[in-house]
Amino acid sequence: MLICPDCKFDNPNQNKFCQSCGTSLTEKACSACGSDVPVSAESCHHCGEFCGTVWLAIVTKDEISTTKTAKLVEDSLETPIEENSTFIQIPSTIKPLSAEVGNISDREFTPHSSPVLTVTNSSPEIKSVSYLDSQKRYKLLDSLPSDADMQPGEEFCVRVLDCNPYQITPLMAAFIGSNNSSTTKSSAKQTEVSGIPDFAKPYLALHSQCHQEIPLIHDAWTSGNLQVILLENRSNYQYLLELWHDDKTTSLQIVHYFLQMNKLWEILEPLNCRQSLLELSNLRLDEDQVLVLEKLYKEYPCSSIFDTLENGRSSQIEAKTQPVTIKSLGKVWHSLFSQSQRTQFGALMQLLEDLESGNIQTVEQIQLHLRAIASELQPNPPNKIDDDENSDVTVTLVSDPNTVAHTVLQFEESEENENKSDDMPTIVLPMQLNTLDHVGLTDVGRQRDHNEDYFGIDTKINKIELPKARAIAARGLYVLCDGMGGHAGGEVASELAVRTLQKYFQTYWNFNHLPNDDIIREGVRQANKAIYDLNQKDSRSGVGRMGTTLVMMLVQDTHVAVAHVGDSRLYRLTRKGIEQVTIDHEVGQREILRGVEPNIAYARPDAYQLTQALGPRDETLIDPDIQFFQVGEDTLFILASDGLSDNNLLETHWETHLQPLLSSNANLDKGVRELIDLANKYNGHDNITAVLVRAKVRPNIEQGTRE
Structure with a gap:
């Protein structure tokens, strides 16, 4: 079957166009010039760009x-x-590293050159x-x-x-x-x-x-x-050894990669593939400087591939019939230093000596030592940031259908990170926010004649730079509301809620940490009061009373607070998968929380009736759910109205439409449009709104220095 590149629909092999969305299955657009080229083409016939x-x-x-x-x-x-x-030859897995690439430091090292033999x-x-x-x-x-x-x-x-x-x-x-x-x-x-x-x-x-x-x-x-x-294909990825050659690479970064290799050792051990970490040419960095493997190597008896002759070149001698041990990993680390001619620093030198002598024998022991080293290398906390110093502010309010709001907050980075090196895996080192991107889009859907959804985005960056310190802080308020009440009702309520909350937090969020539970709760009640008072003023009653759902996210650096009322949702996506953070305020969910089986709870005719919404009742009857957590790894947050989340749309399609957006190079504008198109295809019965927030973090290495 043919899988449509746009909607992922399964098509018969003979189809030339997707029978679901009409996308061509025989041609694609050249990424450079936009010309249509056959999907089998190696390069564009118009501009010559490789497109295969x-x-x-x-x-x-x-x-x-x-x-x-x-x-x-x-x-x-x-x-x-x-x-x-020519062909590229990779030697047998029974051959040691020295036979494959020799001593990389003893030859001219060209970035992205092939570390394998070339045969004519x-x-x-x-x-x-x-x-x-x-x-x-x-x-x-x-x-x-x-x-x-x-x-x-x-x-x-x-x-x-x-x-x-x-x-x-x-x-x-x-x-x-x-x-x-x-x-x-x-x-x-x-x-x-x-x-x-x-x-x-x-x-x-x-x-x-x-x-x-x-x-x-x-x-x-x-x-x-x-x-x-x-x-x-990762054959053109940068070598980890190149990073060791770079003078800008800090000691803390080195510890970070050792921690990552330690984690990979645990993953590969049950599969007998730890040899993959013992081949220097196999240790690569992807476009975001994440440590990756080019391929997997099955384990073979350890050889003394790290033994060296007097001239410094690795020697290939008879393999020893001993199993792969954690000591071998230490030898790889030592080899990274020796081949890059980089000086080992004190605490790490002691760790390598302990590995060689057998004083450290488990990955758990290595991890404890690396954590201690990372802690010593951590800089002192920077001075408190003045809210008004070097600040940039963007505020976006959107309600018109098919309108996109997009802002990218790219924090100033050190030179070594100019190529979007913000995707470092997060393990145990303290994290700092590196970039914060967001995009919002609302659409009327296929069946409604007006849009009652509304969203608002309010962001701010503060910076401070001193001769020996640099700090960055970001603040973001993301609000999504799904109104109810028809023309001059639901759309009024949703917009009023967003504006009220933005104005409220401009007054009550003027410090460098998240507002507490009480402040957030009061903000939600203020939004409710604004709509409720308008209902009272217009003498609205019963189903004529306007109201709105609410899902709101507050971001302060790597700290996040979430508040919601109704059935608009927040999802959190990491490389581990997708998670629904909020629980809908509706009758079915209320019954489930009371212990009723889900199939029984949602068999009720009123199962999807909201138990809470902003506006219809006074603020004393509003009890928003509020959660706090910290971003410890690269995360994509999705604020969604029910037009997007209905029928488990995100749970079903997250791998194809959300997971790719974690990459720094992924276009959030394009991603959110494809998400709305997907919702119109499978749902479309309601207004559709999505706000995507991509938070990228990295280890706090700003003060690390090369020893």
Whole structure:
């Protein structure tokens, strides 16, 4: 089946257009010039920009079988590889690092250069191979050696162009099917799919756990005595070693990456893939400077790959038959310092010595030591920030359908972070807010003739800079209301609530921390009073009384407060998944909280009737739910009216329409428009409003210095 790139609808393979939204399934727009190009094209015919979908293929020969395999493709292939083309070779996992890349510090180090061997084609057998598979879906961009040149167990890495990128692979179809099965299976069981190579199974086991450090697997199969897996292509990612070479890299950053490697060690240990952390060329940084792995390596007996000759180059000597231990990780860290010629600093030097001597033997012990080192490197708290000093303020009020409000608060960053290096994984180091992006959009929907939704965004940044200190603070007030009461009713109530709350917090939020529970609660009651008084003044009664729901989020640096009344919701999305933060104030939920079974509670005819709303009753009867929490990892918050949240829309489509928006490079404007389009497709019976707030954090490393 073909998966629509826009609405993710499943289409028959013969479809040229999505039968749900009409999107072309044979052409796509060039990201550079906008021209329509075939989805199978490698580059745009108009501007020449590369526009293909590329995977990293890892091909290995079955270690058990020594017989000749059949050719990968039919003999009559139309496009032979050119004579001077090359292939990328990755040595067998039984070969040590020294055999693969040598000593990186002893050669010219070019950013993004390949850390693997390059071999020129000489065998005439290679010329006949242009596709990796007999279906001619995966076109080889690098050539593959002949079967005779492959040794059992040796791995070869080649890039392939996906000529049919919208077609779901058999592997993913089987994997998704097992995930959606009524009888839930464990990750280990899900990998037991016929024909899948053994070395693909660790990827599948980690696939559903959303570890961004591990490349996603796209497909896998066996062909004769060859095994093939296709992975997310990370071959052009920056090396972690390059960061060690950078003078701007601080000691605290180094400790942070060691903590991340320590976490990965725990993840990979049950799968016997800790060797992945022992290959320097495998340690990469993605576009947001997150530590990631290019691929997984199965463990093999430790060799003394870190032993060095007198000239400093790594030596390949006979492997020792001892298991991979935590001491090996310490040797990798030592190698990072030695190959970058960077000086080790005191506390970390002692940690490496303790690892070498065996005084530290567990990841838990390492983590405790690294936490202590990070604490010592932490700067003193900066001076209190004056609200009026160097402040920038933006205020946005929107109610018209199809209107977008967008503001990006990009805090001043050190030079090493100019390329959006704000996506560092968050483990145990104190976090600071790095960027705060937001966008709001409201739409009338497909069935209503007017929009009763309203949202407001009020943000402020404060900065202070001293010769030896720098601090940044951000404040954001995000309010979404879904009105009720018809023309000159619901839309009046929702707007009045937003404006009242913004005015209230301009007076009662004039300090550098979140307002307390009492202040927030009083603000909600003031909004209720404003609408209630207007109802009284106009002598409105019964169903004629106007009202509105409310969901409101207050952000102060990494601290968040949430208040809500009614069924407008707040969701929180991290790389772990999506969570509904608020609980609807409606009869069905009230009954569930009283212990009634959900199916019984929502069988009531009044199950969706609101138990609370702003405006119809006086403020003494309003009891908003208020929560406080801290942002400890990159988070996307979604404020949603019920036109967006109905029918579990976000819970169903978060992986396709929300999770990509966590990336710094993702366009929130485009994302919120696609979200509204999705709601119009599946709901559309009501007004639709979304406010997205992307909070990016990083370890507090501003005062760290290179030792």
